[in-house]
Amino acid sequence: MLLAAAGLPTAVLAQQATPLFASEAPIQITIRGPINSIARSSERSTAAQPATMLLAGTDESYAIQLSPRGISRRRKEVCQFPPLRVDLTAPPAATSLFAGQRRLKLVTHCRSSQGFQQHTMLEYLSYRLFNLVTPMSFRARLATVNYLEPDGRIVTTRTGFFIEDIDDVAGRNGSSRARVGDRIASAQLDPKQAARVALFQYMIGNLDWSMRAGPQGAGCCHNSRLLTRAGSAFMPVPYDFDHSGLVDAPYATPPEIFRINSVRTRVYQGYCRHNDAALAAAVEFRSLRPAIEGEVARLPGLDDRTRRKAQAYLAGFFAEVATDQTLQSRVLKKCMG
Structure with a gap:
């Protein structure tokens, strides 16, 4: 009864994974924007700020809106650097690694110590392990992220990972x-x-x-x-x-x-x-x-x-x-x- 009320389609054809999540190879990107301001204000504001994302080894550059996300990891006593949401302001080209992406979750390093990089890697591992169990799972793509201020000053370089959108998970699984x-x-x-x-x-x-x-x-x-x-x-x-x-x-x-x-x-x-x-x-x-x-x-x-x-x-x-x-x-x- 509840299924019918949800207004579900009678059939959904399975789709291929989007390019970003079709490979496990780590990528390297640069995000240039008001990084320090976003990190400082993340506990009290999730307002998006204009930024730019560049994919290393290519000429791909994307205008994005960058905002903090999450609940516990936006609190300063938990993380100095919040998880991020990356909204692409225009559809990427069909040949782009980010083709088909519109809104992405980026899991970040939380704190600057090497120990926290280990925690990031273990959370990424958790996604990978569930991928082994079932395709009905979120894929993740590891990324080395260079964070720059608008004037080009380096904030930090840390490992993080993107998480597949739930609609793309559904599409891959014919659901x-x-x-x-x-x-x-x-x-x-x-x-x-x-x-x-x-x-x-x-x-x-x-x-x-x-x-x-x-x-x-x-x-x-x-x-x-x-x-x-x-x-x-x-x-x-x-x-x-x-x-x-x-x-x-x-x-x-x-x-x-x-x-x-x-x-x-x-x-x-x-x-x-x-x-x-x-x-x-x-x-x-x-x-x-x-x-x-x-x-x-x-x-x-x-x-x-x-x-x-x-x-x-x-x-x-x-x-x-x-x-x-x-x-x-x-x-x-x-x-x-």
Whole structure:
């Protein structure tokens, strides 16, 4: 009933990925604009400012509107440098790397220390790992960003990454964005996708999300988007993994409702009605273990200590889901009703 009310199309054909997200190769860009002003005022204002973005190694230059975004990472006690929204003021040429892009999220370095660059890389890794689990996921593109003031003064050069737009995720998967209110019932979720999401979030130790509810007035869902196909249930697509145990950012604290002391402590948030689907999803995760571990081993920019820590954390997950018996006893028995 809710699907019909959403006014969904009867069929959506799958599309190819846009050029920016068709490759994993890191890119280098320069953003020239009032960078320091945007960073200083980000906590009190999300106003957009005119800027320019240039792609290294090409003659591609784009007029953009640059603005701070996000909630917690705009607060000064969390980040000195906010996440950014990049709005292209004119459609890029069809031959451009940014063809098809209009509005992009750019995850930034938060703070200037090398340690925070490690956290950025681990959040990027989280997106890459979920890409291995399912194409129903946000793609990300790593970028070295040179930030310049309008007069050309260098502010900083740091690694960040762009996140694919949800409509492009939908297009790749022959689906469309679901239009719902602040909350849906767990029975309205696609069991396979919901189970994959729940196990993935458990794997990376993330508790800062929901696949069926969002803040009042903000729509569903918290750090997730819902997609659907004609006549299908809702398929959650998660994002924002900086509060996960895998990333282990210094500012990350577990929600009080869980009564745990560290984001490194895993808590399963899957629904009991999806336990059969979770058993099937665990088979997928086990088969993906070599690919997941390979992704961690190959990721550029991680120092040895961070890489070993990430590998050990993921190994703990695979020990818990090693068999159906361990999955049932250590994970699924704690499912939500």
